[in-house]
Amino acid sequence: MNHLATHSAETLAARKAYYDRIGADSMTPLWEVLGALVPPEPRSPAVPHRWSYADVRAQVMEAGTLISAAEAERRVLILENPGLRGQSCITQSLYAGLQLILPGEVAPAHRHTQSALRLVLDGEGAYTAVNGERVTMRRGDFIITPAWTWHEHGNLGSEPVVWLDGLDIPLVRFLDAGFAEKAGERSQGVERPEGDALARYGNNMQPMDEEQRAGDPTRLFIYPFAQTRAALLAISHGMPDAHLGFKQRFVNPATGGSPMPTMGTFAQRLPAGFSTRPYRCTDGTVHVCLEGGGEAEINGQTHGFEERDVFVVPSWHTLRLRARADSILFSYSDRPVQKALGLWREERL
Ligand code: 1HN
Numbered sequence: 001m002n003h004l005a006t007h008s009a010e011t012l013a014a015r016k017a018y019y020d021r022i023g024a025d026s027m028t029p030l031w032e033v034l035g036a037l038v039p040p041e042p043r044s045p046a047v048p049h050r051w052s053y054a055d056v057r058a059q060v061m062e063a064g065t066l067i068s069a070a071e072a073e074r075r076v077l078i079l080e081n082p083g084l085r086g087q088s089c090i091t092q093s094l095y096a097g098l099q100l101i102l103p104g105e106v107a108p109a110h111r112h113t114q115s116a117l118r119l120v121l122d123g124e125g126a127y128t129a130v131n132g133e134r135v136t137m138r139r140g141d142f143i144i145t146p147a148w149t150w151h152e153h154g155n156l157g158s159e160p161v162v163w164l165d166g167l168d169i170p171l172v173r174f175l176d177a178g179f180a181e182k183a184g185e186r187s188q189g190v191e192r193p194e195g196d197a198l199a200r201y202g203n204n205m206q207p208m209d210e211e212q213r214a215g216d217p218t219r220l221f222i223y224p225f226a227q228t229r230a231a232l233l234a235i236s237h238g239m240p241d242a243h244l245g246f247k248q249r250f251v252n253p254a255t256g257g258s259p260m261p262t263m264g265t266f267a268q269r270l271p272a273g274f275s276t277r278p279y280r281c282t283d284g285t286v287h288v289c290l291e292g293g294g295e296a297e298i299n300g301q302t303h304g305f306e307e308r309d310v311f312v313v314p315s316w317h318t319l320r321l322r323a324r325a326d327s328i329l330f331s332y333s334d335r336p337v338q339k340a341l342g343l344w345r346e347e348r349l
Contacts, residue, residue: 046091046284046314047083048298053308057122060100060162069105069153076100076165079310088169090312091284093334094263095169100162101126101155109152109183114172115217115260116145119164119288119330120225121308125157130221132191137161140225140290142250142267142330144259146217150183164288164310166332168262197221206254215340218252218259225290232269232328243279243348245270245321257336264335270294270323277320278349283333284315292327296320318349 019029030037060077069075076097081090090096099118101107103125118128120137127134131149135141145151155161172178200207201220212219236246247268250259258264264283270276270292287296293306297320298313305311313319321329338344 042282042316044092044284044314044316045083046081046089046312048296048301048303048311048313048317049082050296050303050305050309050311051079053121053306053310056098056310057162057308060098061160064100064102064160069101069107073110074099074107074165079312081312081314083314090286091170091314091334093168093171093174093337094284094286094332095165095167096286096310096312097165098162099153099165100160101153102160103155103158105155107153109150110181111148111150111183112180113147113178114167114169114180115147115262116151117166117260117263117265117332118143118145119166119290121162121164121288123157123159123161125159126153126155126161126163128153129190130197132189133196133221134190134194135197135222136194137163138225140229140328140330142223142225142228142265144218144221144223146221146260148179152183166263166286168260168334171262171334171337198224201253204253210254212252212254214255214257215261216252216255216257217261218254220253220259223250223259228267229291229328232267236269236271240269240271240274242277244268245274245276245323260336261340262334262337263332266331266333268329268331270321270327270329272323272326275320275322278318279320279346280316280318280349281335281346282315282344283335283338284317285313285331285333287311287313287329287331290328290330292323292325294321294323294325294327297322 063075076099078088079090079096120139120141126137128143130145130151197220240246245268250265252259289305289307289309296303296311299317303311
């Protein structure tokens, strides 16, 4: 709409009457909404936000007194973006939640077309099982549940275990492409010993008779933090990238592509005292501080973060990170989707 034009009350009334009439036939004029439909640059309704782990932990523990993992199916507190309340979203395309499993509990097996990642934050003794293989969850481990794989969780230890779930729920919902199924039995059978997938797919080798296509999810479903951390430390010589520090993307080792087609995953080391130059990109990104702490300046507003805190940087918001101590951050976004569609952009300021 041309806001500079002045119109008589008569013209405006005639238009309004016309809009009402066509509205009754499920039509609406483009010229009233064109600017909002194709803005000059991304204007996300999502807002920057940080969740303090100390606060969330207390609240998820309280949930542990109110409902069992079995009754809840998954006992999770969703981290809802304050700009998108009621939509189970942390960005327009992504979901995040903190899941609690208490000693002796089982979260029963199911599968869905949504892909999931787990980032273990707190406690020891839990496992997750993916397609018949269990993996012990250790702090900082990054574990994947590819689309349509059976998965369940259990806690065989003596302490509560908490991890972050990252899923492509809002994206799949947007596409109306979601299916889900519950397993009849509570627990899937164990078909292979622990460590099988890591040995088979995580050692620069592949089985002779398996071909993976670009975009296929990884069969390596655990990226142990011990390895990620050692790799980040080993590359931390010389100058860090001015905008990213020492940052690596996780890959499906069979294809070089993202471990999951819908979510890109990253690990980053920032030496103590290091500040990144301002950076923005079109993929709204969820960050988790695994070690250290510092500050995220997002569009000029400062959000402090400590170990295990989660913060979200919406699309096209300018980010500067400052590390107070040697820090390791994990992050995830919808970057592979945007890249596949030719939409992804970044700007190094
Ligand atoms: C799910 O399957 C899990 O398996 C966690 O632990 C969170 C959120 C929405 C839909 C499915 C899990 C989920 C979820």
